[in-house]
Amino acid sequence: MNRNPYQPVNGRIVDIIDESPTIKTFVVVPEEQIRFQTGQFVELTLPGEGEAPFTPSSSPADSEKMEITIMKAGRVTALLHRCQKGQQVGIRGPYGNGYPVDTFVGKEVYIVGGGVGLAPIRSLFLTLVDRIKDFKRVVCRYGAKTPADFIYKNALFGSWQNINGVNIKLTVDNADGEWNGNVGVVTTILTPEDVDIKNAAAVVCGPPVMMMFATHRLLEFGFDPQDIYLSMEKNISCGIGKCGHCMLGKYYVCKDGPVFTYDQIKDYPNIWA
């Protein structure tokens, strides 16, 4: 690779979708095609302001544009939330390893998500659904703080529920008057009967505390640590395994991850912080 790895490709925000009070999806068109695998991430630059890592939430099959779902969490994301259609951006990547979809073939895929963690999962979900016959079943358990905090509401409550081979259950931490589903954190809707544990791969993505509790629950069910795939959130910056900020034990989350099996990282200190 001879190009300057710090130089982003120019791009433009062509559409912005409000998902929840704190989450928006930005549709970005890069000037050069950027092909990514589901679960890989890109570095999105707001020129002159800052850069942050995001896993695209769209299907890799759409090579013209990429959707990036962003929660307002820090300085750069707050500035992105103020952007209008037409805003110029920079994109570096894709980086990292992505989800090993081919190793899921013939198995049940057990997806556990929380909050904005549904963004990378949506990309994975769309990829799985594209070839749904390759998998025994896709079981999805997803929680949000309140019903208003669900993202991709139309798909989540509509089209995704009707796909053959897909089973979705939702929960909220705090209900409002309209909600008649489960109330409780996402681990309260996980049961050992959800999937055939010996022939399943679990994918967990969400806030660190949720990932910790979900992983422990899956281990209690009898999941092998090698079959639990975690999307680790660390302070990713350079994306190319050099700057050191995202180190998790010997791994650079940006280069060796962001997807790890629990088995790979379980012995390192402070993995959930």
Added chain:
Amino acid sequence: METVFISKLKPFLDAVAGQMELYVPKRADRYYVYTKYDSFKTEAEFNNIRACTPAKQFLLPMCELAAAFPGPFEPKDVKPFAVFGLKDCDLHSLEILDKVFLDEEFRDPFYAKRRENMFIISSDCSEPAESCFCNIFDGRPFAQNGFDLNVSKTRDGFIIEAGSDKGTAFLKEHCDIFADVPQALLNERDRNRQTAKNQLEQNNADLRFDAPIKEIMENSYDSDVFDTQAKGCIECQACTRICPTCHCFYLYDTKRSDYFAKMKMWDSCMRQAYAAVAGGANPNKVLGDRLKHRLMHKFVYFIDRYGVNMCVGCGRCVDAEAGKVDLRSVLKKLSEEFKGKARKAKVAK
């Protein structure tokens, strides 16, 4: 490879400076710092020990432009330049940095351009400092490889040895200023090297580990030593800035009058917010955990990844430390603790 003799340093440095920019060590108080050589103004000095500032300063500037918007921005060409007075520890540090920045998958073009054009003139350490402990990590008070030319000081003058084709070509090109080396001086060089080696070994006689450092560290994840030793840390970050192998950096975006810039700046894993994410999580919020991470990176993670440890034993961190953390004491304490654990395990059997 060619070996020659010259009685004075100046004509040699002048010859180098005639071909390319040359950086030389200059005494400043108790230490040496680098300065650009000017035949008329700069005194030709032989540094008996490593310079205060690490060799990475020539390859990784403290802050540089890494990308521009709208792009593309590619690194500028670098003219050949020479650095005199690097020691064996410095050369080891370059090998370590090469592994990170010349990595095949993502080569750092800024580093690579400078590295390709750097002419390295190393020299023997005639007086290892009290803080030097390179011998613990296979270092020596004289260069072993990785140099273009190496200079050894003797009573009568300087022995210059080529270590690369570039170095040999230089000696041949300037053969008129050099003489043959008398065998007696080569013998003296060997004796000087042995003396410096003995000195180092004597200085660090009590810094001996009972197991490979990686094994000791891997058994220390739960150790309290990091927290107790970190009590002496005042978070000045000098240890990481001055370390010749620490290479963490920070990318940030900023506005210039006619373009947007992405800058690359030195960073330190000892900084509190170093690993914090926007959501608030921070795996190394506690100072002791940051010290642990820094040492685990040097003695476990880097070995796992690249096969060598990330400390060259130059002792710069010991000299620069404004607080009371001494890497040697931390390692010694961990080693003692490891020994205790191993003994207990044996008794339990």
